[in-house]
Amino acid sequence: MIDFSLLKLIPAEESHREFSYRVKKAAMGEYITRKWGWDEAVQRDFHAREWPDRRPRVILYDNEPIGTMYISENEERIEIGQFYILPEYQNKGIGSYLLKGVLEKADRAGLVTRLTYMHINPAASLYERQGFKPVRSDDTFCFTERKPGGAV
Numbered sequence: 001m002i003d004f005s006l007l008k009l010i011p012a013e014e015s016h017r018e019f020s021y022r023v024k025k026a027a028m029g030e031y032i033t034r035k036w037g038w039d040e041a042v043q044r045d046f047h048a049r050e051w052p053d054r055r056p057r058v059i060l061y062d063n064e065p066i067g068t069m070y071i072s073e074n075e076e077r078i079e080i081g082q083f084y085i086l087p088e089y090q091n092k093g094i095g096s097y098l099l100k101g102v103l104e105k106a107d108r109a110g111l112v113t114r115l116t117y118m119h120i121n122p123a124a125s126l127y128e129r130q131g132f133k134p135v136r137s138d139d140t141f142c143f144t145e146r147k148p149g150g151a152v
Contacts, residue, residue, distance in 0.1 A: 002061075002092045009057040009069060009098070016058050019065050020082070021047045027067070027084035031120050035140060056082040059098065061089065069098060077112045078102060083123075095123065099130055106148060113146045 012020060021044065029038055059067035067085035071078060080102060085095055106113045115132055117124055119142055131150030136143045 002094060004093075004097050006062045007094065007097065008060045008063075009071075010060060012055045012058050012068070016065065017047075017051060019058070020051070020056060020068050023065075023068055023084045023086055024082065026086055027090075028118070028121070031118050034120060035118065054081065059085065059094070061094070067094070069102075071102060073111070077114055078106045080113065080115045083115075095126055096130075099126065103130060103146065103150075106146070107150075110148045112148070114144065115146075116141050116143050118142075 024047070025038075025043070032038055032043070054070055054072075056068035056070040058065050059069055066089045068082050069080065069084075070082040071080055073079075080099070083095070083099075103113060113132075115127055117127060118140055119137075124142065127144060131146045132144035133146065134142050135145050
């Protein structure tokens with residue numbers, strides 16, 4: 001059973017770069033492989049280019065890194081990305097707990113929350129339960145928004 005009081009989000013430091021890559025590979029590798037195939041060099045290059053401007057926060061459980069979550073906030077919206085949790089910690093309520101915290105903040109501030117996910121990602125049901133609605137879609141991704149309070 002998860003003790004949610006042991007969860008923390010901390011800013012990623014340079015020392016978290018490799019963990020950030022490994023958690024993405026563990027959480028999303030199967031889906032990326034199904035869609036495009038997994039090319040280690042391409043994925044590492046993509047990660048290296050994204051890291052300086054989209055450095056995620058690290059999810060800690062009992063001070064051990066178990067995932068990442070990118071959160072970008074401005075006066076109009078909050079964007080969530082790189083929301084990856086190691087497989088052994090998935091389906092334990094951690095994603096729901098962390099997502100609810102961000103959404104409560106968005107609701108208090110009256111901000112729209114945006115999130116993009118791959119269609120084949122089973123976490124889609126979590127996002128739908130939290131009030132995210134598709135605003136557009138392509139062959140690979142669903143681009144969603146959640147209005148303050150989860151309103152449509």
